[in-house]
Amino acid sequence: MTRDYSQLFPGTTPSPTPASRLTQLGWQGFFATQVEADALARTPPVRVTEVHRSGLVALGEDIEVEIPPRDDLTVGDWLLYDADSPKDSVRLDRKSLIQRVAAGRLKYEQLIAANVDTVFITTSANADFNIARLERYVALCLNAEVEPVILITKPDLAEDPDTFVERASEISARVPVLALNATAEDVRNKLADWAKPGRTVAFLGSSGVGKSTLTNALAGTELETRGIREDDAKGRHTTRHRQLYLTANGPAVLDTPGMRELQLTDVAAGLSELFEDIEDLATRCKFRDCAHETEPGCAVQAAIAEGALDPARLERFRKLAAEETHNRETIAEKRAREKGFAKHVKRITKDKPNRR
Ligand SMILES: Nc1nc2c(ncn2[C@@H]2O[C@H](COP(=O)(O)OP(=O)(O)OP(=O)(O)O)[C@@H](O)[C@H]2O)c(=O)[nH]1
Numbered sequence: 193m194t195r196d197y198s199q200l201f202p203g204t205t206p207s208p209t210p211a212s213r214l215t216q217l218g219w220q221g222f223f224a225t226q227v228e229a230d231a232l233a234r235t236p237p238v239r240v241t242e243v244h245r246s247g248l249v250a251l252g253e254d255i256e257v258e259i260p261p262r263d264d265l266t267v268g269d270w271l272l273y274d275a276d277s278p279k280d281s282v283r284l285d286r287k288s289l290i291q292r293v294a295a296g297r298l299k300y301e302q303l304i305a306a307n308v309d310t311v312f313i314t315t316s317a318n319a320d321f322n323i324a325r326l327e328r329y330v331a332l333c334l335n336a337e338v339e340p341v342i343l344i345t346k347p348d349l350a351e352d353p354d355t356f357v358e359r360a361s362e363i364s365a366r367v368p369v370l371a372l373n374a375t376a377e378d379v380r381n382k383l384a385d386w387a388k389p390g391r392t393v394a395f396l397g398s399s400g401v402g403k404s405t406l407t408n409a410l411a412g413t414e415l416e417t418r419g420i421r422e423d424d425a426k427g428r429h430t431t432r433h434r435q436l437y438l439t440a441n442g443p444a445v446l447d448t449p450g451m452r453e454l455q456l457t458d459v460a461a462g463l464s465e466l467f468e469d470i471e472d473l474a475t476r477c478k479f480r481d482c483a484h485e486t487e488p489g490c491a492v493q494a495a496i497a498e499g500a501l502d503p504a505r506l507e508r509f510r511k512l513a514a515e516e517t518h519n520r521e522t523i524a525e526k527r528a529r530e531k532g533f534a535k536h537v538k539r540i541t542k543d544k545p546n547r548r
Pocket residue numbers: 345346347348349372373374375397398399400401402403404405406
């Protein structure tokens with residue numbers, strides 16, 4: 193089976209509507225430029241749409257394949273599928289990667305999703321609205337190299353929806369904020385700047401804020417239903433959804449349980465980006481190790497005194513930074529332990545090649 197993938201390279205005319213299966217899957221120039229055309233024909237690109245303990249499901253232009261379990265892969269990854277040896281399919285470089293710290297005594301990083309373009313951080317214009325949580329999500333997105341957009345749902349039920357938009361807009365000038373009724377007709381139009389064919393989006397937010405309603409609105413009646421299947425392996429009858437939905441003329445929509453409970457891990461870069469105003473101020477403190485508390489010559493406290501910095505924002509920055517440091521240290525300890533163990537294993541399995 194040889195296919196011509198040349199039309200998938202950037203700079204060529206886009207395929208006629210409806211979008212090709214690969215475009216629906218979120219195939220982009222970023223990935224195409226990583227591979228020679230003949231390699232694409234030999235080992236066609238497939239995208240991981242589901243991860244199970246028993247293996248991965250991946251879809252391509254006209255193939256659906258299963259790949260043995262690999263802990264270096266996650267939903268959204270692009271692979272060059274090797275039909276002769278599926279486990280050796282090569283992963284293409286990621287455009288973005290969302291991770292979390294798994295809960296439990298031993299914290300470890302868990303890959304949540306790869307190659308998401310836009311995360312719609314979703315909250316409602318009601319008691320769910322919480323600036324600190326929004327900041328946490330924004331930092332997480334920036335760190336993952338994902339573009340964050342804040343959506344404020346249920347404006348139709350709020351007395352003064354504009355105040356929520358104003359408050360969310362203060363988080364960062366580079367994060368767009370939109371109020372939208374998730375149950376209204378114009379959802380696709382309002383999200384059209386980000387939710388287009390060839391792109392991958394996800395919704396992040398608390399239960400009940402409208403994530404499913406928005407997902408359905410984007411998918412419309414064109415929701416890819418072949419992904420829904422029955423699983424009665426445990427004698428129970430539950431409907432499970434594919435974790436990556438394809439839409440005929442819209443984006444790929446990622447909907448995984450893992451997206452729901454995200455904590456901070458290794459997001460130092462995202463935090464610096466989000467709180468760059470405070471970091472800028474801190475460079476002007478008299479002492480390099482200033483804790484911005486009662487030190488003389490503290491530029492951060494001076495800004496608070498002048499009313500230029502909200503003390504609550506400094507507090508939130510401290511809390512997020514402390515959480516990030518704690519998570520990073522716990523992971524570093526665990527890695528050090530694992531490394532010791534890995535060395536030990538390597539010594540006894542010396543002749544076996546190590547895939548990672
Ligand atoms: N009036 C109004 N109702 C909304 C809006 N957004 C969501 N709802 C309603 O709120 C309820 C919860 O919406 P869901 O889409 O199920 O919320 P969710 O975020 O997917 O919730 P989980 O699946 O628990 O994570 C539904 O009854 C929606 O119709 C909105 O903007 N306006």
